[in-house]
Amino acid sequence: MNTWILVYDGFDPKGEGLREALCTLGNGRFATRGATPDGEVRTPGTYAAGCYDRIDSFVAGRTVTNEDIVNLPDWLPLTFATPDGDWFAPERADLLAYRHVLDLRHGVLTRKLRWRDDAGRVTAVRQRRLVSMADPYLAAMQTTFTAENWSGPLRVRSMLDGRVANDGVARYRDLRGDHLTCHDTGTQDDITWLTAITRCSRITIALAGRIDAPGRPCVLHREADNITCEHVLDVSRGRPAVLTKTVALATSRDHASHDARSAALRHVRRAPPFDDLLARHAAAWERLWQCARLDVGGAELSRIVHLHIFHLLQTLSPHTADLDAGVPARGLHGEAYRGHVFWDELFVQPWLSLRFPEISLGLLRYRWRRLPEARDAAREAGYGGAMFPWQSGSDGREETQILHLNPQSGRWLPDHSHLQRHVGLAIAYNVWQHYLATGSMPPWCAELLLDIARFFASMAVRHGDRYEIRGVMGPDEYHDRYPGAAVPGVDNNAYTNVMTAWLLLRARETARLAPDLVPDRAELERWDEIGSCLRVDFHDGVISQFSGYADLEELDWHRYRGVRRLDRALEADGDDVNRYKASKQADTLMLCYLLTGDELTGILRGLGYPVEPGLLPRTISYYLERTSHGSTLSAVVHAWVLSRANRAQSWRFFTEALHSDIKDVQGGTTAEGIHLGAMGGTLDLLQRCYLGLELRRDGLRLDPLLPGRLGLLSMPIRFRGRQLFIDADHRQARVNGVACRSYRGGEAIMTGTGDLGRRIIHHRERLGLTREEVAERADMSPGYLTYLEEHPDMPDTGALYRLADALRTTAEELLGGGRERPPGHGPAMANPTMEVLDEEECLRLIGPGGIGRVAFNGSHGPTVLPVNYKMHEGAIVFRTAAGGPMDRDLRTGLEGVDIKIAFEVDLFDETNREGWSVLVQGPVHHVPEEEVPEVTRAGVTPWAGGERHLYIRIACQQITGRRIHGL
Numbered sequence: 001m002n003t004w005i006l007v008y009d010g011f012d013p014k015g016e017g018l019r020e021a022l023c024t025l026g027n028g029r030f031a032t033r034g035a036t037p038d039g040e041v042r043t044p045g046t047y048a049a050g051c052y053d054r055i056d057s058f059v060a061g062r063t064v065t066n067e068d069i070v071n072l073p074d075w076l077p078l079t080f081a082t083p084d085g086d087w088f089a090p091e092r093a094d095l096l097a098y099r100h101v102l103d104l105r106h107g108v109l110t111r112k113l114r115w116r117d118d119a120g121r122v123t124a125v126r127q128r129r130l131v132s133m134a135d136p137y138l139a140a141m142q143t144t145f146t147a148e149n150w151s152g153p154l155r156v157r158s159m160l161d162g163r164v165a166n167d168g169v170a171r172y173r174d175l176r177g178d179h180l181t182c183h184d185t186g187t188q189d190d191i192t193w194l195t196a197i198t199r200c201s202r203i204t205i206a207l208a209g210r211i212d213a214p215g216r217p218c219v220l221h222r223e224a225d226n227i228t229c230e231h232v233l234d235v236s237r238g239r240p241a242v243l244t245k246t247v248a249l250a251t252s253r254d255h256a257s258h259d260a261r262s263a264a265l266r267h268v269r270r271a272p273p274f275d276d277l278l279a280r281h282a283a284a285w286e287r288l289w290q291c292a293r294l295d296v297g298g299a300e301l302s303r304i305v306h307l308h309i310f311h312l313l314q315t316l317s318p319h320t321a322d323l324d325a326g327v328p329a330r331g332l333h334g335e336a337y338r339g340h341v342f343w344d345e346l347f348v349q350p351w352l353s354l355r356f357p358e359i360s361l362g363l364l365r366y367r368w369r370r371l372p373e374a375r376d377a378a379r380e381a382g383y384g385g386a387m388f389p390w391q392s393g394s395d396g397r398e399e400t401q402i403l404h405l406n407p408q409s410g411r412w413l414p415d416h417s418h419l420q421r422h423v424g425l426a427i428a429y430n431v432w433q434h435y436l437a438t439g440s441m442p443p444w445c446a447e448l449l450l451d452i453a454r455f456f457a458s459m460a461v462r463h464g465d466r467y468e469i470r471g472v473m474g475p476d477e478y479h480d481r482y483p484g485a486a487v488p489g490v491d492n493n494a495y496t497n498v499m500t501a502w503l504l505l506r507a508r509e510t511a512r513l514a515p516d517l518v519p520d521r522a523e524l525e526r527w528d529e530i531g532s533c534l535r536v537d538f539h540d541g542v543i544s545q546f547s548g549y550a551d552l553e554e555l556d557w558h559r560y561r562g563v564r565r566l567d568r569a570l571e572a573d574g575d576d577v578n579r580y581k582a583s584k585q586a587d588t589l590m591l592c593y594l595l596t597g598d599e600l601t602g603i604l605r606g607l608g609y610p611v612e613p614g615l616l617p618r619t620i621s622y623y624l625e626r627t628s629h630g631s632t633l634s635a636v637v638h639a640w641v642l643s644r645a646n647r648a649q650s651w652r653f654f655t656e657a658l659h660s661d662i663k664d665v666q667g668g669t670t671a672e673g674i675h676l677g678a679m680g681g682t683l684d685l686l687q688r689c690y691l692g693l694e695l696r697r698d699g700l701r702l703d704p705l706l707p708g709r710l711g712l713l714s715m716p717i718r719f720r721g722r723q724l725f726i727d728a729d730h731r732q733a734r735v736n737g738v739a740c741r742s743y744r745g746g747e748a749i750m751t752g753t754g755d756l757g758r759r760i761i762h763h764r765e766r767l768g769l770t771r772e773e774v775a776e777r778a779d780m781s782p783g784y785l786t787y788l789e790e791h792p793d794m795p796d797t798g799a800l801y802r803l804a805d806a807l808r809t810t811a812e813e814l815l816g817g818g819r820e821r822p823p824g825h826g827p828a829m830a831n832p833t834m835e836v837l838d839e840e841e842c843l844r845l846i847g848p849g850g851i852g853r854v855a856f857n858g859s860h861g862p863t864v865l866p867v868n869y870k871m872h873e874g875a876i877v878f879r880t881a882a883g884g885p886m887d888r889d890l891r892t893g894l895e896g897v898d899i900k901i902a903f904e905v906d907l908f909d910e911t912n913r914e915g916w917s918v919l920v921q922g923p924v925h926h927v928p929e930e931e932v933p934e935v936t937r938a939g940v941t942p943w944a945g946g947e948r949h950l951y952i953r954i955a956c957q958q959i960t961g962r963r964i965h966g967l
């Protein structure tokens, strides 16, 4: 199985929504669903990070206002027709073949089809599409037509279409979605353009499109809200004809722009031809994968891990860091949850912080920019500090809907989920994780964490001898009130209260890191007091989800077996889920997800509660039996909390979380957008849970307990400015190849020192790179690299690792460690690919010459010896001593009778566990004397020195080779 592709064979109208969502292409600035460019069975969607609009609708007798991520004009439409035929549409066409292939490694979606028209003409179409990761304004689609049994004119119609609305989610269709107004279209030279303005936020959107095609000039058709151009390609039987549509998408939110329309025109005009655009795009992805790589054992698992990383980076890429955008719960892949930002970043950011800290910092900045709004919200609600909204969009005000539709009963119901104040705890948790991962706490991050702490402290009110937080909702959205109560909210949600105690401890530490922000003594003392006596309830020997939970009734689980959305099912039955001990998703168990067992018991003890033996395992199984997993996040959390106690069950939950989207486990929700939290959560599970990677103030700790099926786990991470390679199997974890359980900042995992400069030069020359190129790859100045090459000095550890990476070697090797060791330490990579090389590639690899090994039957038995060799006129030449043992062994003494020998060259890339080997077999001869002067010019210099005047030549009769690689 190729773990880098997702394939959809055939045209399945019912499955199109799911395929479109999973085949979305994006670059962190905007994304386009994998809708077909033709036909009617399509839900096109293009969404730009942070591009929202609000609109009023009238439902259930009320006016409600919703803010949506706006579905932008559609750049995809393109169809074609054979002479006198209808425009191609997959749902009507006589399809002979139809296949979509998503290349996860390079971010390319390919559609291949063959269709027969009514006149029996067969045409093959290959369409490749990308949304550029290199130039975040650009997208392109190249279509290659091959007329298989005919010649003649083929019409191609391409359009920029502004007639789109937010109508991708069926249950929102009673709400208005016509966000685009003031459409305009036009052309400039050979470029078409379309602009529109969002109704309320007044964001201008501009698309500019360029068609590169041979043949006659196009015919234009212009309406106010769409613009079409029609080309005629003169196709000849068997000869491919290519048409490329390149578009630029600009908005008035962009930086470095005068106006959206001229920006789009300028971007598309300077866009390179498709092949160059593709090469740059693929190279940008390659760079991302170098940091994002996460290898696991098992092909299917590996494919899903690739899929999750791919969609995560399409939603949140280095381009997002600069955009003032948050983590949309459903990616930029669909309209569910209206592109809103919930607490899902809690499941996504820990993975990003250890690989792309700049993206993670950008996401924190999205929150920080909305701090004034959150402060106002807290003040208006009678609290201090900053109260972040449960659902956030453009400006940080509360975007949670006030009514939601129960599709099962058809009723619009009040929605109180804005009471999930715990979203602030997720933000603070991410600030802290970012600090532990990077070692840096910018003052504004400290400000964010401190203001959130202030808010939770101000919600805590003394009742008797305990502080209580009343009137909230926990992550379990089934309990928004006590049964029959008039006022929504529950009291002392254990997750909220324990995490508040955790936060107040972190706030104290944060205050020490940001001296300008230190709260006054009275405030600190109040935090200490709250942090030592917040209320947590217990019942039946377990932690109670909230005060009064014990009094709820048990649900008849038998009756509702397999129902994930109990809230909807019960409401449709005239009942209320609030009455029951039933959870939508992990709530109390979130504590075991975010805190280590020691941290959690430490906090409970600090609050003055005795921690009875077995409290946590009992609590885990108690809630496990009472959870319907109505959110994809639930499986992630349960896989985590069971990872040590019940590994088989943990694996089952992990598998479910992995399948959330690829198998659409919730039956239809993925078509409305991927579940980014679950995708990020599975990746975080691999690193922080199964690998046991724990970030601590004094370094990182590894405590792997890999599920049996995982086999092997390896990943590069970025920890406090250093690039580390971590891998683990069932026995141990290694950091940069050295077994260890903990790694402290500054600790150099390497042995011995050597002549660093000489080795840098050696590796640089081995790779054929200039100083400038190496310096750029290692993110250092060429001047400093020259200095390191020429002076006996040592860079700091971070620079050393970057340099080793740039030179495709290890820091240890650069320092001279491991010199006497045979190559090939550490395990193989997960899912290695063994590629058989053709002769041309083998010759290319051995072409530069170097050291190879000759193998022959020597007088003392089979012998293998290294020789310095060069290629000369297609043969291998090396030198040996005339009359020496090798000379003797390789002579038959008979004219015309050859000895056939083997010659092998190989290369190991230890860092990446990649390598190749080439085997040459052929007869061996002395180079005749008259040819020696010419062969000498090849310049073979044996390392062994001495008298080696005899030139030997191996004729390359048979050449074979293999390459092992992962990425």
Ligand code: BGC
Residues within 6 Å of the ligand: 329, 330, 337, 342, 343, 344, 475, 477, 584, 585, 630, 631, 633, 677
């Ligand atoms: C879950 C929330 C989540 C939201 C967005 C809801 O179904 O209950 O925890 O934040 O989806 O993913």
